[in-house]
Amino acid sequence: MLVKRRVREGEGEEMIRLEDVKMHFTVRKGLFKTTTMKAVDGVSLKIGKGEILALVGESGSGKTTLGRLTLRLLQPTSGRILFENQDITNLHEAKLKMFRGRVQAVFQDPYSSIDPFMNIYQIVEEPLVIHRIGDEKERREHVYKTLEDVRLTPPQDYAEKYPHMLSGGQRQRVGIARALVLNPEYIMADEPVSMIDASSRVEILQLLKRLQETHNIAFLYITHDIATARYFSDRVSVMYRGRVVESGPSEKVIEKPLHSYTKQLIAAVPEPDPSNRFRERSVVETGSFDEDDADLVEVEPDHFVAGFKK
Amino acid sequence: MPMLEVRDLKLQYSSARGVVKAVDNVSFDIEKGEVLGIVGESGSGKTSLSLALMRVLPKNVHAYEGQVTLDGKEISSLPDEAFRKQVRWRQISMVFQGAQNSLNPVLKVGFQAAEPMLVRSKTDRREARKRVEDLFELVGLPREIYDRYPHELSGGMKQRVGVASALVLDPKLIILDEPTSALDVSIQAQIMNLLKRLKRELGLSMIFITHDIALSSDICDHLAVLYAGEVVEKGSAEQIFGNPKHPYTQLLLASVPRLKSDTDPKYIPGAPPDLTSPPPGCRFHPRCPYRFEPCDHKVPPQVKVDEGQTAKCWLNVESEKVKAKK
Numbered sequence: 001m002l003v004k005r006r007v008r009e010g011e012g013e014e015m016i017r018l019e020d021v022k023m024h025f026t027v028r029k030g031l032f033k034t035t036t037m038k039a040v041d042g043v044s045l046k047i048g049k050g051e052i053l054a055l056v057g058e059s060g061s062g063k064t065t066l067g068r069l070t071l072r073l074l075q076p077t078s079g080r081i082l083f084e085n086q087d088i089t090n091l092h093e094a095k096l097k098m099f100r101g102r103v104q105a106v107f108q109d110p111y112s113s114i115d116p117f118m119n120i121y122q123i124v125e126e127p128l129v130i131h132r133i134g135d136e137k138e139r140r141e142h143v144y145k146t147l148e149d150v151r152l153t154p155p156q157d158y159a160e161k162y163p164h165m166l167s168g169g170q171r172q173r174v175g176i177a178r179a180l181v182l183n184p185e186y187i188m189a190d191e192p193v194s195m196i197d198a199s200s201r202v203e204i205l206q207l208l209k210r211l212q213e214t215h216n217i218a219f220l221y222i223t224h225d226i227a228t229a230r231y232f233s234d235r236v237s238v239m240y241r242g243r244v245v246e247s248g249p250s251e252k253v254i255e256k257p258l259h260s261y262t263k264q265l266i267a268a269v270p271e272p273d274p275s276n277r278f279r280e281r282s283v284v285e286t287g288s289f290d291e292d293d294a295d296l297v298e299v300e301p302d303h304f305v306a307g308f309k310k
Numbered sequence: 311m312p313m314l315e316v317r318d319l320k321l322q323y324s325s326a327r328g329v330v331k332a333v334d335n336v337s338f339d340i341e342k343g344e345v346l347g348i349v350g351e352s353g354s355g356k357t358s359l360s361l362a363l364m365r366v367l368p369k370n371v372h373a374y375e376g377q378v379t380l381d382g383k384e385i386s387s388l389p390d391e392a393f394r395k396q397v398r399w400r401q402i403s404m405v406f407q408g409a410q411n412s413l414n415p416v417l418k419v420g421f422q423a424a425e426p427m428l429v430r431s432k433t434d435r436r437e438a439r440k441r442v443e444d445l446f447e448l449v450g451l452p453r454e455i456y457d458r459y460p461h462e463l464s465g466g467m468k469q470r471v472g473v474a475s476a477l478v479l480d481p482k483l484i485i486l487d488e489p490t491s492a493l494d495v496s497i498q499a500q501i502m503n504l505l506k507r508l509k510r511e512l513g514l515s516m517i518f519i520t521h522d523i524a525l526s527s528d529i530c531d532h533l534a535v536l537y538a539g540e541v542v543e544k545g546s547a548e549q550i551f552g553n554p555k556h557p558y559t560q561l562l563l564a565s566v567p568r569l570k571s572d573t574d575p576k577y578i579p580g581a582p583p584d585l586t587s588p589p590p591g592c593r594f595h596p597r598c599p600y601r602f603e604p605c606d607h608k609v610p611p612q613v614k615v616d617e618g619q620t621a622k623c624w625l626n627v628e629s630e631k632v633k634a635k636k
Contacts, residue, residue: 058494059465167581168352197351198522199565203577224494227567231575254569268499269569272524274547277345280503281528284496 014085015186015218016070017046021079023065039065040076041242047186050216052209054229054250056265057239058284063222066239067188070220071103072096101131104179108191110171114163114178120152121159124177131182143181149214150177150207169200173207180211190222205232226262227269230254238262244296248303258305311382312339313515314483319376321355321362328586329372332358334539336376340483340532343513347530347547349523349562353582355539356519357407360485363517364404365393381482399426403476405469407488413460413468420446420456423475430479445474449504466497473504477512485517490525502528524566527551535559538583538593541612545619555621558594592624600625 023040039062047053047070057063068074072081072088081089083099091099107113114123124143128134134142147155150173163171172192179187189208193201205228211217221233229236230250237247238261246259257263267282294307321333332355340346350356361367367374378386385397406412413422423445424438433441443453449470460468469489476484486505490498506529508514520526526533533550535543535558543556554560558578567575580597583589589596595605604610604624613626 058496170581198524199351199562199578200581201577202565202567202575203579206577226495227569230569231567265496266569268495270499270502270522270524270528271568271570272527272551272563272566274527274551276527277506277529277531277547280506281499283499283503 013049015047015049015051015083016220017044017082017085018066018069019044019080019082021066021069021081022077023062023069023074024077038242040069042079043239043242043244044079045237045244045247047218047220049185050212050218051235052212052219052221052233054221054223054233054236055239056223056226056229056236058224058265061239062242063239064190067105067190067220067222070186071105071188072099101182102184103186103188104182104184106172106175106179106187106189106192109195110168110175111163111195113175114171116163118162119159120147120161120163120166120174123163123174124181127178127182133182143177146177146181149180149211150174152177167200168196169204172196172204176204176207176211180215183215184217186218186220188220188222191224192221193228194223194225201228202231208232225269226254226265238265243306244304245306246304247296248300252300252303258299258303258308313342313344313381314340315377315379316363317377317379319359319362319378321358321367321374322372323368323370324372325370325586327584330585331539331588332585333362336534336536336539336541338534338541338544340515340517342482342515343509344531345509345516345518345529347526347533348517348519348536349521349526349533350536351521351582353538353585354536355585356521356536357487358539359536360404360487360517360519363485364398364402365390366398395430399481400430400479401481402483402485403479403481404485404487405472405476405489408492413471415460417459418457419460419463419468419471420458423471423478426475426478442474442478445477446471448477448508449474450500464497465493466500469493469497469501470504473501473508477508483515483517485519487519488521489518491520491522498525505529523562535562538588539585540593540622542594542623543619543621545616549616549619553616553619555615555619555626556594556623557598557600557625559621561599592622 021040021043025037025039026034027037028034043066055063055066069076069081080087088099121143124146125139128139144155147158152158152173193204196204208219209232212219223229233250236250236253237244240261246253246262253262254266257266264284268284296304296306297308299305299308317337319333319336323330323332336359338346348356348359376386377384380401413419420442424442427433427438439456443456446453446455451467451470490501509516518526518530527547530547532546534541537558543559550559554563561578564576565578578597583593591606591608592610595601610622610624610627612620612622613630615621615626
């Protein structure tokens with residue numbers, strides 16, 4: 001298997017911890033009425049240094065909101081966010097700037113998340129310019145090295161190109177280089193491969209995996225595809241309607257899922273098999289379980305399941 | 311006799327960089343009630359192929375050739391106006407990639423689905439509404455959806471509207487271009503089940519276009535694997551998944567992350583070629599781990615490797631020779 005747990009520098013130390021975080025949005029309905037949308041409704045989780053946590057769920061489950069909370073791009077309604085054991089929940093923007101240099105994001109759509117009028121060099125250099133790091137020569141060296149890190153080699157060939165000249169996978173590598181150039185310790189990757197061809201997905205995930213190993217970067221890998229989570233993450237948290245319903249080491253959760261939602265999510269993944277066409281695909285029957293508000297129970301060491309009765 | 315016969319279909323665009331050979335001598339057949347999967351990476355010409363079949367062509371077409379026969383009648387020789395009136399949507403319709411975004415946000419979805427009937431067959435409004443409501447029911451939507459606007463529907467519901475509008479004129483063939491690519495796995499599963507049901511109950515023929523070879527096994531009876539504008543392998547689902555003969559097909563299958571087995575997924579290094587100047591010889595040779603002497607300068611022929619299965623690869627030519635000697 002691609003993911004082999006090995007002892008890493010700083011292993012066991014916490015990078016990011018969320019404690020009972022809630023994020024409620026007020027949504028206007030008509031002219032006067034408002035309702036509350038509970039995008040994230042009481043989630044606790046932690047990401048260790050150099051660890052990859054996969055956050056799996058369907059659209060609308062609150063996984064993107066949760067990802068934004070880990071970057072403190074949103075201020076939670078309640079609960080605490082800690083970065084290296086320091087409470088950053090209510091930190092002011094000015095003080096967050098130090099933190100912002102150490103965390104980065106990779107987004108889903110490499111076609112819209114990078115500026116089409118900038119060339120690859122400018123795109124990757126920009127964060128260094130914004131954070132006023134290095135002089136021109138130092139920046140050039142660092143940008144080239146980063147392009148090599150994401151295997152856009154030789155970097156000279158790519159530096160002058162524009163995004164439209166690259167394939168989807170190459171563009172996403174530019175997005176990763178841009179996140180990587182500030183030497184972050186944590187990267188939130190929100191569906192980084194879902195818009196990329198199936199044949200190149202594994203390449204991007206292996207690249208991220210290698211960066212985790214060589215640069216000791218912690219990742220939150222947000223995805224609706226539980227099959228890739230198995231190969232790419234140390235731990236998995238499954239989200240449903242704003243809450244985590246199951247979490248634990250990836251092999252345990254995926255090979256021995258305990259929550260019915262996780263089981264259904266796994267059963268819905270297509271495997272290449274020509275006999276598939278003679279039977280119905282199994283679908284997720286939402287509403288077939290009413291454990292929404294149940295607390296997480298530690299069923300076996302480090303494996304938590306909502307509302308599990310022993 | 312196959313329902314649809316496509317022979318040497320070619321579509322080329324002119325661009326600032328030269329002629330783009332998007333679809334290059336593509337041939338295949340589809341039997342009635344059968345689903346043909348067209349699998350390939352982005353830039354392999356999948357979408358161009360569907361546009362060529364629907365004859366929805368951009369302005370910069372450089373060449374558009376080939377023979378397409380539907381139910382024994384050659385439709386490729388029809389003039390544009392006759393094709394529009396007789397074939398497009400009436401006999402061949404299409405569900406677009408991201409049907410979510412192909413709906414007009416300021417028109418009711420029911421009207422949008424009914425439009426081809428109102429425009430093309432001058433159906434009376436009440437009758438059209440009834441037909442669309444019936445189809446909504448068939449695809450698993452409540453009839454009341456007719457008066458809703460696209461923003462009021464979820465992604466999966468919009469895709470169902472897309473399927474219903476493709477059915478509205480009772481076509482013989484539906485082209486589905488990545489119909490589930492923007493959807494969650496569980497919504498994808500629901501849409502796939504809907505398509506299977508339509509195939510079974512209405513005996514519809516379909517072309518299912520996707521980059522996801524695992525997904526194609528969900529519905530396709532036959533597959534054509536497209537690389538750089540060419541069909542590199544064709545065969546039944548059993549042959550393609552059980553005994554793929556082209557290295558590209560084998561690598562595509564190996565790139566699928568499996569939940570139920572322990573083999574590591576592998577990626578295909580490199581990227582598909584620029585279609586203005588595809589590599590000489592076999593177009594896949596720069597990325598192929600098995601390339602040998604003839605691959606980089608001689609174009610491989612389509613070799614019959616099994617009953618109903620062909621592969622465009624020199625390896626198969628060699629193994630045929632070995633067989634012949636024995």
